[in-house]
Amino acid sequence: MPNILDVAKRAGVSPTTAKRAIQEPHLLRPATLERVRQAIEELGYEPDQLAGSLRRGRTRTIGLMVGNIIEPFFAALIRTVAHEVRAQGYALMVADSEYDSGIELENLKMFSGQRVSGLILRSAFGTPNLEYLKQMQTRGTYILQIDHFYPDSPFGYVMLNAQDCVFEGVRYLYELGHRRIASLGAYHPVLTPDERSRVFPLALQAVGLAPDPTYQRPIPRSEEAAYHLTLELLRLKEPPTALFSLTGTEAAGAFRALRELGLRIPEDVSLLTFDNYSWTSLVTPPLDVIEQPVEAMGQAAAQVVLQAVEEGPPLEPVRMLFPGRLIKRGSCAPPRRPI
Amino acid sequence: MPNILDVAKRAGVSPTTAKRAIQEPHLLRPATLERVRQAIEELGYEPDQLAGSLRRGRTRTIGLMVGNIIEPFFAALIRTVAHEVRAQGYALMVADSEYDSGIELENLKMFSGQRVSGLILRSAFGTPNLEYLKQMQTRGTYILQIDHFYPDSPFGYVMLNAQDCVFEGVRYLYELGHRRIASLGAYHPVLTPDERSRVFPLALQAVGLAPDPTYQRPIPRSEEAAYHLTLELLRLKEPPTALFSLTGTEAAGAFRALRELGLRIPEDVSLLTFDNYSWTSLVTPPLDVIEQPVEAMGQAAAQVVLQAVEEGPPLEPVRMLFPGRLIKRGSCAPPRRPI
DNA sequence: AAGATTGATGGACACGTGACCATTTATGCC
DNA sequence: GGCATAAATGGTCACGTGTCCATCAATCTT
Structure with a gap:
């Protein structure tokens, strides 16, 4: 390999x-520049980013860790971030924590060993790796949380305005006449300490409903778990008349369960979900969804991190909230027997 | 940062x-080892992979470039590869070519600058970057193609046995009684030089059918393009009675178009597609699919690359073919008016 | 007990680059 | 034409590691 x-x-x-022919060509005489350029061409020279990073004390590498690459939300996020990052000559390292803080820690160590300059993190559930993250930050890695943040997070974050979305969703169902509304998955300080499930009971109260404890069951954020929970909920003596799925992945499980139970949407049960995944408009009926501006969030996250890496971290920690958008397609309707 | x-x-x-406490602890006296370990612990020391790679002349980094991260096939692939690679202490760099060989080249250069030790590549369409790839290989990057390979590829590959799958799919439709079968997208040497569309006419001939030229229209592999193509095909004087979608992404477009046209599946048109995407079993009717063993392929690819990187490339170029699996769910049935 | 062998530990250097300072060459000015 | 100034170009070293070889201590052999 030529150097x-x-x-x-x-x-x-x-x-x-x-x-200089590469980095500051204006300093060279045109003739010299041309000679060097030709040599580069002939040898097929390409600067070694490793050596450069070592000397510079800073890599051109960004780490991105998500909960589950297969979820279209994260896939879209990766794609957008990869695009933005490459446009600035950076490379993107990707990892998947499976929402498990143990796996997350291992991946963090790998990122750290690779000396990523910036880190975009969708933190896992379980015991947070706060200490380790703080140490990374101390040592110069700029850390930005996305889609989820620790209470009193010492890091900046880019988030959906989950509170507004949940409130709007609940109000929508309430105004259709629903009084027994269940979210798929409830808040749990360790298992699922996410904002959407935390806010859901508050949203119920805001419209004057009392959260039904029999509906509040924490589950992992998976299609499988949502499937089983939906079966359970709808076999209750007083089943919910509307389901609010807090992620698109879970909506698939709920939809599957409702079909298996022979329940019609929206005649028997209304279904509302986060994430405007492609399939939600293909099923019968097409689903009402709360769309997240994924691309905008990904772009914002990438730009914040890149700027922090190149020009130093911002004085004020970044706190960006993006609005969701409720799209009505017909999977929510007034309940058959309003209470 | 401590060193x-x-x-x-x-x-x-x-x-x-x-x-040695890190790499060859057996060479140290237990007392010495313990002292060093404690120092590492207290300082929070983590080896610098950059410096190590520079000295070693080889990184612990693998590059993975796919056509489109958002397609669940690639998302699953990334996830599997990321997992395998990390288990061996490697980092994964991910890029998305958007199936565009220009973007592919830029990403290749980035990978090359980062000195990835191995590369798993779903090559783009357009003018292949063969020269550049060969140069990378000459300089020590092990290259493995996945999901698609160049004719006379100088690189190993991990592939679905597309030929068998297409033949089986066509035979399936034929035996149901279909005589007017169209694939979504036809072979094109530059636009879509993929094996599935290349083989499709041969599969028709194998059951004694003559490929209908009016059906053969090359399109990019996108949901949008498939949507429009489906509209066009079914507005022909002699529309196909069965559609064979060569990717799961395109199936979504076809499904949307059929619904818009008010055509029932399978009564009016049969629909068969590659890729057992989650949504295909949620729509009405659930779709008949040809499932790819994505995880197995991803694991195989990662292991081949890691072994080649650690122990040198295999003597024989790797050529792995994986079987697909036809899953029948009810989107294919005999045509109403068999010819 | 002296040499031979093994077990532990240490020192020097190179990987390719970027930062910094030094030096040479061209240009402007009177 | 000589000097000041700007424009171009050159030299040296350190980043943190892994490799190679050297050294020193401990144990074994006869």
Whole structure:
């Protein structure tokens, strides 16, 4: 693999001059520049980012860790971030925590060993790796949370305005006449300490409903778990008349369960979900969804991190909230027997 | 950021000894080992992979470039590969070519600059970057193609046995009585030089059918394009009675178009598609699919690349074919008016 | 007990680059 | 034409590690 010394030798200049042909070409005489450029061309020289990073004390690498790559929300996020990051000459390292803080820690160590300059993190559930993250930050890695943040987070975050969305969703169902509304999955300080499930009972109270404790069952954020929970909820003596799925992944499980139970949407049960996934408009009936501006969030996150890495962290910690958008397609309707 | 010298100093040993505590602990006296370990613990030392890679002449980094991260096939692939790779202490760099060979080249250059040791590539369409890839290989990057390979590829590949799958799919539709079968998208040497569309006419011939030229229209592999193509095909004077979608992404477009046209599946049109995406079993009717063993392929690819990187490339280029599985759910049935 | 062998530990250097400072060459000015 | 100034170019070293070889201590052999 040719290096800058080979280029310099072939062009008959010093290594310093050769390097300038790449980084500060305006400092070179056109003739010299041309000679170096030709040498680079002939040798197929490409700067070694490793050596450069080592010397510079800073890599051109960003880490992105999500909960589950297969969820379209995260897939879209990765894609957007990968795009933004590459446009600035950075590389993107990707990891998947499976929402498990143990796996998360292992991946953090890997990122740390690779000396990523910035980290975009969708934190896992379980015991937070706060200490480790703080240490990474102390050592110069800029850390930005996305989609979820620790209470009193010392890091910036880019988030959906979950509170507004949940309130709007609940109000929507309430105004259709629903009084027995269940969310798929309830708040749990360790298992699922996410904002959406935390806020859901408050949203019920805001419209004057008392949260039904029999509906409040924490589950992992998976299609499978949502499937089973839906079966359970609708076999209760007083089943909910409307389901509010807090993630698109869970909506698939709920939909599957409702079909198996022979329940019609929206005649028997209304279904509302977060995430405007492609399939939600293909099923019968198409689902009412709360769409997240994924691309905008991904772009924002990437730009914040890149700027922090290049020009130093912002004085004020970044706190960005993005609005969701309720799209009505017909999976929510007044309950058959309003109470 | 503490380095191995700091560790050595704190433990009162030489840097060499300190390093051995990490890499060859059996060479150290237990007492020494313990002292070094404690120093590592206290300082929170983590080896710098950059410096190590530079000295070693080989990184612990694998590059993965796919056509479109958002397609669940690729998302699953990334997830599996990320998992395998991390288990061996490697980091994964991910890029998305958008199936565009220009973007692919840019990403390849980034990977090359980062000195990835191995590369798993779902090559883009358009002018292949063969020269550049060969150069990367010459310089020590092990390259493995996945899901698609160049004719006479100088690289190993991990693939679905597309030929068998297409033949089986066509035979299935034929035996149901279909004589007017269209694939979504036809072979095109530059736009879509993929094996599935190349083989499709041969599969028709194998059951004694003559490929209908009016059906053969190359399209990009997108939901949007498939949507429009489906509209066009079914407005022909002699529309196909069965559609064979060559990717799961395109199936979504076809499904949408059929619904808009008010055509019932399978009564009016049969629909068969590659990829057992989650939504295909949620729609009405659930779709007949040809499932790819994505996890197995991802694992195989990762293991091949990691082994090649650690122990040198295999003598024989890797050529792995994985079988698909036809799952019948009810979206294919005999045509109403068999010809 | 002296040499031979093994077990532990240490020292020097190179990987390719970027930062910094030094030096040479061209240009402007009177 | 000589000097000041700007424009171009060059030289040296450190980033943190892994490799290679050297050294020193401990144990074994006869």
